[in-house]
Every structure is written in C-alpha cells, then in structure tokens.
Amino acid sequence: MGEWNEISKVxxxxxxxxxxxxxxxxxxxxxxxxxxxxxxxxxQAGKVTFSCNPSHWMPLPEPPHNP
Numbered sequence: 001m002g003e004w005n006e007i008s009k010v011x012x013x014x015x016x017x018x019x020x021x022x023x024x025x026x027x028x029x030x031x032x033x034x035x036x037x038x039x040x041x042x043x044q045a046g047k048v049t050f051s052c053n054p055s056h057w058m059p060l061p062e063p064p065h066n067p
Contacts, residue, residue, distance in 0.1 A: 002059040012037070013057050021054035028052075031060065 004022065005013075012034045013019045021032045021040050030052060032042035040057075043050040 004056040004058050006056050007054065013059075018060055019057045020060055021052065022056040023052050024055035030054075 015034050018031055018033050020029060021042070022029050030040075030042035032040040032052065032054070034057075035041050035051065038053045039051045040054055041049050041051045
C-alpha cells in the first residue's frame, strides 16, 4: 500500500479517482474521490451526497485477483 499524502503539502489526488482518505479531526477513514478543493465524496443516498474534508490521502491497493 502507498504512503499517506498530506493534502496541504502535496495537493489532492487526480479528480474522480478513488483513494483512501483520513480525516485528522475525527480520526475516520473512508474510500472517497476528490470532487473539489476540500470536498471528497464517500457516499450517496438518492440525491444526497456525503463528503468530507480530509487531511491525508493515499492510493488504494490493487484489488485481489482470481487465479
């Protein structure tokens, strides 16, 4: 797995790419994607989107492969 990237130092990941995010203020982690500065969407229910403003992100690991 990759290293944590501090958003204030390295910037956001590419827009629309799923990454693991860490929210320093709450200690929570989510799989989310970058939408706009300070806005990473991690869920949607109907027309309601749930987003957070994480402090760090890292690439997701490769998914498991079937033999």
